[in-house]
Amino acid sequence: VFFFQNPPAYNDAHNKSIIELDYTYSEPRESGMLQIVPAMDFLPKPSVPNQAGSSCMPPNNSMIHGGICPSSATAGEQSSSSNMLVIAKPKGPAHDVNDITKGEEHVRIPIINEGGNGILPPPFHYIPRNITFQNAYVSLSLARIGDDNCCSDCFGDCLAEPIPCACAAETGGDFAYTRDGLLKEEFLNSCLSVLPKFYCKICSRERVKIVNSESPNAKVNPCKGHPIRKFIKECWSKCGCARNCGNRVVQRGISRHLQVFLTPGEKGWGLRAAEELPWGAFICEYVGEILTNNELYERNNQMVSNGKHTYPTLLDADWVTEDVLEDDHALCLDGTFYGNVARFINHRCSDANLIVIPVEIETPDHHYYHPAFFTTRQIKPFEELIWDYGLDFDDVNHPVEAFKCCCGSEFCQDKRNI
Ligand SMILES: C[S@@+](CC[C@H](N)C(=O)[O-])C[C@H]1O[C@@H](n2cnc3c(N)ncnc32)[C@H](O)[C@@H]1O
Numbered sequence: 001v002f003f004f005q006n007p008p009a010y011n012d013a014h015n016k017s018i019i020e021l022d023y024t025y026s027e028p029r030e031s032g033m034l035q036i037v038p039a040m041d042f043l044p045k046p047s048v049p050n051q052a053g054s055s056c057m058p059p060n061n062s063m064i065h066g067g068i069c070p071s072s073a074t075a076g077e078q079s080s081s082s083n084m085l086v087i088a089k090p091k092g093p094a095h096d097v098n099d100i101t102k103g104e105e106h107v108r109i110p111i112i113n114e115g116g117n118g119i120l121p122p123p124f125h126y127i128p129r130n131i132t133f134q135n136a137y138v139s140l141s142l143a144r145i146g147d148d149n150c151c152s153d154c155f156g157d158c159l160a161e162p163i164p165c166a167c168a169a170e171t172g173g174d175f176a177y178t179r180d181g182l183l184k185e186e187f188l189n190s191c192l193s194v195l196p197k198f199y200c201k202i203c204s205r206e207r208v209k210i211v212n213s214e215s216p217n218a219k220v221n222p223c224k225g226h227p228i229r230k231f232i233k234e235c236w237s238k239c240g241c242a243r244n245c246g247n248r249v250v251q252r253g254i255s256r257h258l259q260v261f262l263t264p265g266e267k268g269w270g271l272r273a274a275e276e277l278p279w280g281a282f283i284c285e286y287v288g289e290i291l292t293n294n295e296l297y298e299r300n301n302q303m304v305s306n307g308k309h310t311y312p313t314l315l316d317a318d319w320v321t322e323d324v325l326e327d328d329h330a331l332c333l334d335g336t337f338y339g340n341v342a343r344f345i346n347h348r349c350s351d352a353n354l355i356v357i358p359v360e361i362e363t364p365d366h367h368y369y370h371p372a373f374f375t376t377r378q379i380k381p382f383e384e385l386i387w388d389y390g391l392d393f394d395d396v397n398h399p400v401e402a403f404k405c406c407c408g409s410e411f412c413q414d415k416r417n418i
Pocket residue numbers: 056057061266267268269270309311342343344345346347348401403404405406407
């Protein structure tokens with residue numbers, strides 16, 4: 001795939017310690033972008049039914065349509081340079097089949113479609129870190145990080161010190177990580193045990209429906225409960241330790257070899273390991289746009305009315321600390337338009353091989369945090385990585401649309417499968 005585009009134009013702000021943030025950025029001109037793919041006649045025909053173009057999803061799933069990819073997306077195959085055809089750029093950002101992250105991560109993550117049907121995931125912008133969409137309030141300030149919330153006197157690797165520093169207080173005075181960068185057995189086991197739930201006095205997830213309701217008599221439904229999660233707290237920039245301190249795992253980003261692949265069943269695209277992974281290994285964090293719950297509600301309504309769905313996760317691990325959360329404090333992440341590989345992790349009821357753990361990095365209040373995926377057992381190369389979304393398949397108003405589950409687990413919660 002070749003792109004011809006103009007480099008962005010920047011104002012000359014070098015040699016200043018204060019950078020003006022009003023530089024000009026010129027978007028690459030659409031007309032300058034060409035994609036060269038094998039001629040259509042030489043592409044194998046898609047095996048899944050097509051709706052208005054090409055879809056990566058089975059017919060019962062409504063998704064943004066993906067683009068047709070060069071056959072190099074099928075494991076290891078190369079398209080020959082003869083029989084090439086120049087076609088228009090697909091709507092939305094194009095994917096690089098050798099690395100869906102486009103160089104944003106430390107490792108390349110290829111797209112593998114073993115079906116040979118030339119279909120790619122629907123377009124989205126790959127981002128390695130969260131970005132605020134519009135109204136979400138993220139209290140990111142050094143002043144808010146008190147002495148109890150950082151280890152400014154530490155040096156080097158906090159895990160090498162005989163006494164754990166202040167950053168271990170969140171995990172009961174002991175760090176959550178081993179010197180090998182894995183989760184400690186005890187900590188992971190405590191996260192895996194059945195979690196008690198807390199119930200908000202007025203739940204932000206329910207209140208948003210009333211805020212948007214046209215009926216003046218609408219009442220807020222009772223909270224359906226949120227699991228009480230254990231947080232990990234990592235050292236960060238206000239700490240004195242080094243970037244390679246053992247208590248900085250999630251913030252260093254993806255380091256394991258992974259692949260985005262088209263699953264053979266009904267689930268569409270998925271994420272899998274491309275190497276053997278140990279128990280308690282960090283895989284990736286859930287990255288997306290930071291939205292308020294209200295913004296997500298509006299976005300969900302719009303997407304559903306367009307026959308599409310979103311990829312959200314609520315940041316509700318600490319909603320218990322306040323009776324009623326301010327609207328702009330009830331946050332979620334949505335990977336639909338901007339996201340990382342976590343948006344491809346499929347669901348499995350109960351016995352998934354990944355667990356998501358909330359991680360505090362730069363904000364001591366837990367309205368905003370990083371949901372991070374860790375393995376719950378040893379993973380074989382090319383095994384799919386799956387997570388229990390915690391869906392209530394009977395709740396039609398859940399922010400994540402309840403699909404017909406085909407996780408294959410003997411503990412599957414979807415009653416339609418009984
Ligand atoms: C976060 S996305 C996961 C990536 C998605 N498979 C894709 O192709 O982009 C969630 C969607 O994947 C599909 N999915 C995930 N887990 C599934 C399961 N266990 N059974 C059926 N569909 C599943 C559903 O369409 C769901 O709405």
